[in-house]
Structure formats: structure tokens, C-alpha cells
Amino acid sequence: MTWTNTKRIIKAGFMSFWRSGVVSISAILMMTIALLMIGTTILTSAYLQSTLGDIEKKVDVNVYLDVSATENDVLALKQSLENLPEVKEVTYTSKEDNKAAFIELHKDDELLVRVFDELDDNPLRPILKISAKDPSQYGAIASFLEHDTTLSSGGASIINKVTYKKDIIDRLIKILAGARKVGFSVAVALVLISIFITLNTLRLVIYISREEISVMQLVGANSKYIRGPFVIEGVIYGVVSSLLTLALFYPLTSWVRNVTGNFYGGIDLFKYYVDNFGQIFIIIMGSGITLGVISSLLAIRRYLKQ
């Protein structure tokens, strides 16, 4: 393929796109719908991931320790918990920290603060807050806390109470797994539908041009020369509809934020869209161009058989 031919093919593609008017506009609108579906898939899965992640973070096991437990005992327990493979993080809140937090929380209630101040001893217990790597591992951690005697100092356990709501966590695990599965299936379905829409749209566009293709063959154009401009048109459809899609997501995500803002404190989709614009741009533009080119190639194939 010489440079002259390449130049001619590119020019012919642009010209045909421009002169096809209504056909080009409808192809772009259809492809924009397809790309909107792909974009929506990206955004909703980001939203789902972040929301589910947030929920997971809120699940933890709180270990309330004895008032008498010494700092050393507590730190030893923290250390052995951190050594467990299931544990992601252990946060220690000392008696003093709890007191400070209590006073801060009730600072407007003078009486309560004064009563608290007059106590000789700090009645608040130190707390160890345990986050697991996976919510399904809380059971194992809880049973470790109940049964492992090495945790006690001087024979008596320093653990006062373990808050662990098995039913709720079990149900949550199921919901999270289900939500992920549904999210993934919906994403796959949406992407398949968008491929189908694009393929059929370009099939129609090329069907309209079937007479032209046969005329080109009669004049002696080879397959590459006939196919080229259609592929260029596919690229143009892809680029234009990607830009349109990216522009539409701006007001769309902003609208979604306003509607759902006070509904659930998950991520702000508008902010997510703006922050990850580079990546989303590449995905949408890449899908647009790839879909355009592959659909054109598939659609024109049957008309090029001699």
C-alpha cells in the first residue's frame, strides 16, 4: 500500500462520512448509546466496589478488655492478634483515649463531665478493634479470642467482652458476594449488548452502500481499496461517539450525585469521573475505535466476496 493510496483512502473515508449525513448521524447516535452502556458499566462497578468496600470496613470485632489490664498485657495481646494471618489491622484505644473521646463527645453536658472528672479511677475499658482481611474470617478470629489461653496474663483472662454478631456478618457476607456476582453479570450483559448494537448499526450502514461496493469492484478496485474508507469511517464513528459519550457523562454524573447525595454516603460519581478521567477516556475511546473498526471489517466482509 503506497502513501498515495493511504492518503486517498483516508480522504475517501472522511468524505463519505461527511456526505452520508443522516446515515452518519444515526450511526454515531447508536454507537453513543453503546458507549454510554460501557461507561455506565465502569461507573456503576466503581460505585459498587466502593460501597461494598465501605460496608466491609464497617464490620469489625471489638475486644473490650478488663479495666485492670495493664498496658503491657494489652500490647502483648495486640501483638499476638496481629500475628494471625486472618487479621488485617488491630487498633488499640487506651483508657485515656476513651476518656478523652468521652469528654469530647459530651463537652456540652457539664454535669456529666464534672462527674466523670471527680471519679478517682477511669472506668472506661481499653478496646482493641480488629479488622479482618475478609469478612468471612471473623468467625475464626472470634473463636481464637475465646479459646486461646495464651492471651491471658497470670492465668486470668484480660478479655472482658467480645462483640461479634455472627448472624449479621454471615448475612452481610452473602449479600456482598451476591451483589458482586449480579454486578459482574450485568456488566458482561451490557458490554455484549453494546457490541451487538454497534455491529448491527455498521452492518446497516454498509448494506446501504452495497451497490457502491459492486460498482467499485467493476471499476477494478481491489478489496483493500474498497475496505479502507469504510474502516476509516468506523474509526470516525468511534472517535465522535466517544467524545459525545465523555461529554454526556459530565452532566450525567453530576446529576446522579445531586440525586443520590443524601441517600447513601458512597463515592461521589462526579468526582470519581473527573479524578479518573484519563483512564475512562482511554477505555471509552479505545472501545469506540475498536468497535468501529472491527464491526466495519465484519460487516463489509460478505460484500467483498468475488
Place this chain on the structure above:
Amino acid sequence: MIYFGNVSKYYPDGTKALDGVTLSISDGEFVSIVGHSGAGKTTLVKLLLGEDHPTEGSVSFDSVNLAKIKAKDIPSHRRRIGVIFQDFRLLPNKTAYENVAFAMEVAGRPDDEVASDVPHVLELVNLGEKMWNFPKELSGGERQRVAIARAIVNQPDLIIADEPTGNLDPINTYEIVQILKKINDLGTTVILTTHNKGVIDNLGRRVITMDSGRVVRDDVKGRYIL
């Protein structure tokens, strides 16, 4: 230069389009092929263009055996032939100029040649003024002249005109035939298929008459007899 040797063409539905046709056409001849619809004229043209293959027999164009031509060799074979159809077959999204230029571009001719030859050829068919019009803005006769310009611009060895005047009024018909004669006078072989008795009788050239897929007459200075 063109030779049909005992050519038969059967279609899957059992139709016999050609039945043992043997004929040869020399360089520089002007041959008219006449016959009723379904006599086999268009099948003959299709075989010459490589659009279809004969069921039996051989078709050759110079040294090329068209019965066995490979798909990849068809485009270059077609660039040696200029074709004109009853329904013009112009590219609707291209102007008269671009339609003619397209034929040169597919033949790989450089830009400067395209820029100088296309206006020249369009002048020859009297369309210099309407070079930038789209086919839908041209009359039937004008469209057919664009098709002729496209057919001759690459200086082909052979022009095939398949019912070129079928959609035209008598004045346009006369003009188109005059142009074809001029092309032939300049040395290009012309094959014309037609239903038009007046055209054939005025030409006074070789006439091949076909009926039911067979050649029934072949006269050096023929008339339209059916």
C-alpha cells in the same frame, strides 16, 4: 484477442444461459450483440468481466484465461476494460469529477495525472461545465456520459457497453452511440449489447444475434433481424 470456445453456462436452477457459444472478436472491432431478453447477452458480458465463470468451455482475453482467473487477479483484469451499463452505476456520493477520478485512483495513477486527465475526458463527453455536480443533479444522458468518461479514462483495451441507451431518449441515444463510434475509431475494441434496432441499422458494423443462449447469426455488416 477475445475468444469464446464452446462456452456453456448453466445456473443451479437449470436455466441454460449460454449453450455452446463459439466466437472471436479481434482488436479494434466494433461488435454489436443483439437478442431478446434472456438470450444470453448479459451472461456473455459477465463472463468477460470475470463476474461469473463458464460451466463448460473457455473464455480468453488476450493471454488471460477467464474461466480460471483467480479472485485476486480480477481487479487488475477489470482495469483493462471500461464498462458502461444501462443504469449508469455511478457512485452517488461522488461528483462527476470524483467518479471519473476514482477509476484512475484504483488503477494507481498519480495525483498529477488524475488532475490533468479527468477534466480533459469530461470535456470530451461535453460535461466540462458539470464536473462538480453529483449524479442526482444530472440528466440520464449526462449520467451516461459520466459513465463513458469513467470507462475510457484509463485508456482500456476494451469497452463493453451493456444496453447503454436503454434508459435514454433518441437524441441522447444518438449522442452516446456517436461517442462509442469515436472511441472505436481511435482504436479501442467496443462490444455493444442493445435492443435498439435503429442504433444497429445505422452503425453498419458486425452484428452477432443470439437466441436462447446460442449464436444464431454473425454478420460482418449486419442489421437487426430477430
